[in-house]
Amino acid sequence: MRFTKMQAYGNDYVYIDAINQKLPKLSLLAKYVSDRHFAIGSDGMVLICPSDVADFRMRIFNPDGTEGEMCGNAVRSVGKYVYDHRLTDKTDITIETLGGIKHLTLFVKDGQAVNIKADIGSPVLDTEIIPVVTKLKEFVEVPVKVDDITLNITAVSWGNPHCVAFIDNVDSFDVHRYGPVLENMTELFPNRTNVTFAQLVDRDNIKIREWERGTGETIACGTGCCTAVVAGVVTGRCNRHVLVEQIGGTLDINWNEEDGRMYMTGVSNTVFEADIDVSSIPFD
Secondary structure, rough: OOEEEEEEEEEEEEEEEEEOOOOOHHHHHHHHHHOOOOOOOOOOOOEEEEEOOOOEEEEEEEOOOOEOOOOHHHHHHHHHHHHHHHOOEEEEEEEEEOOOOEEEEEEEEEEEEOOOOOOOEOOEEEEOOOOOOOOOOOOOOEEEEOOOOEEEEEEEEEEEEEEEEEEEOOOOOOOHHHHHHOOOOOOOOOOOEEEEEEEEEOOOOEEEEEEOOOEEOOOHHHHHHHHHHHEEEEEEEOOEEEEEEEEEEEEEEEOOOOOOOOEEEEEEEEEEEEOOOOOOOOOO
């Protein structure tokens, strides 16, 4: 099986052309290729598929084999993949995801997409859609007991559930203790949730650390960055155009006031391409 390893700010996935090759059982394949000790190693697996409603379709799988709805860094990387692999010559493309159709603008240099702007749509704060088990219409700055501390939580959906808590210092915060507790708090988040821990630097800058559902801590998460900005704006902490610093680098996030849509702009990089033997994985 041919694959491409790509990363956006260290958010690394195994990208696979599912248009021109047949693949074995996908949940098992995702677990296998994501293993950092016995296979390729990644934050998950991304398939580039044909679509009846957009230019391409993205399917994304977590390292535990579960299928996710959306990932901002992954969808931007899909844009680079399809352009660099000559699957399209368009620089404005649409990608179908389980979280809806996303629009990408590619900035090209020397035949390669070097910067990708993703319009990931408008944030959803409706608790019935996210979903959150609550009588509240929106879940904004709600105190939640998380193990031995209380965090003020805001919940947002981008087609996949996210929550965010602003804390004093993300560097010293025990993400590995409190992240999985929030992720698996199914009495509140029945589909589990991605968790962002955010620190306000000033009105134009935020730092985050991310605990991703089905993955654990990752060093970058585009929708996590967007979630932090939404929470920062609705609580009056920050402006709508913010630079969000992740462990892997800084992403440009703009919640446009005129159209209400969220735009993230940043790089994606191809690490290497190769073939891997997947004959031990059964087909459906």
